[in-house]
Amino acid sequence: MARPMTELSQIQPVAPLADPATAADVDPIFALIDTASRTTTVLPRTRDNLCEKIRDFLVIRERGEIVACGALGVFTQGLAVIKSLVTAPGVRGRGFGSAMVLELVREARRLGIRRVF
Numbered sequence: 001m002a003r004p005m006t007e008l009s010q011i012q013p014v015a016p017l018a019d020p021a022t023a024a025d026v027d028p029i030f031a032l033i034d035t036a037s038r039t040t041t042v043l044p045r046t047r048d049n050l051c052e053k054i055r056d057f058l059v060i061r062e063r064g065e066i067v068a069c070g071a072l073g074v075f076t077q078g079l080a081v082i083k084s085l086v087t088a089p090g091v092r093g094r095g096f097g098s099a100m101v102l103e104l105v106r107e108a109r110r111l112g113i114r115r116v117f
Contacts (some may be wrong), residue, residue: 018103021057021069026050028066029084036051038087045084055086057084059101060096066117070097072116 021029027075032046037044051059056071070085087097108116 004017017057018060018068018070018100021054021056021059023034025057025066025069026054029059029069031082032066032069032088035089042084042086058100058107060100060103062091063095065078067091068100070100070104074111074113077113078113079117080108080111081117092111 006032026047030045030050032065033045033050036042045053053071056073058072059066059071060068066088068085068087068091071083073081073083075081082101085097085104087100106114
């Protein structure tokens with residue numbers, strides 16, 4: 001059964017918060033996205049694409065391992081989209097996805113972007 005949608009204002013971030021992804025994160029991000037793309041609606045990405053777009057990604061780590069990732073795709077000066085939002089299967093339901101959404105929206109606001117979908 002699908003969970004009801006939550007308003008962004010109701011989401012409480014969990015610690016640790018997201019950090020910008022680095023080149024060393026490409027393989028772990030690829031693994032998360034590859035696994036999710038086989039069983040969910042997350043679109044697959046190649047390693048080359050991740051290398052090109054690594055600056056768009058944020059990651060959340062737990063005990064040194066990446067447990068969530070997401071990217072902010074900017075379309076226009078006022079519009080962005082959240083892409084490749086994935087949490088590791090073992091940590092689902094613990095708020096990491098919600099925290100990632102908040103961090104990506106915070107990044108959009110920092111860039112002056114008012115609408116995020």
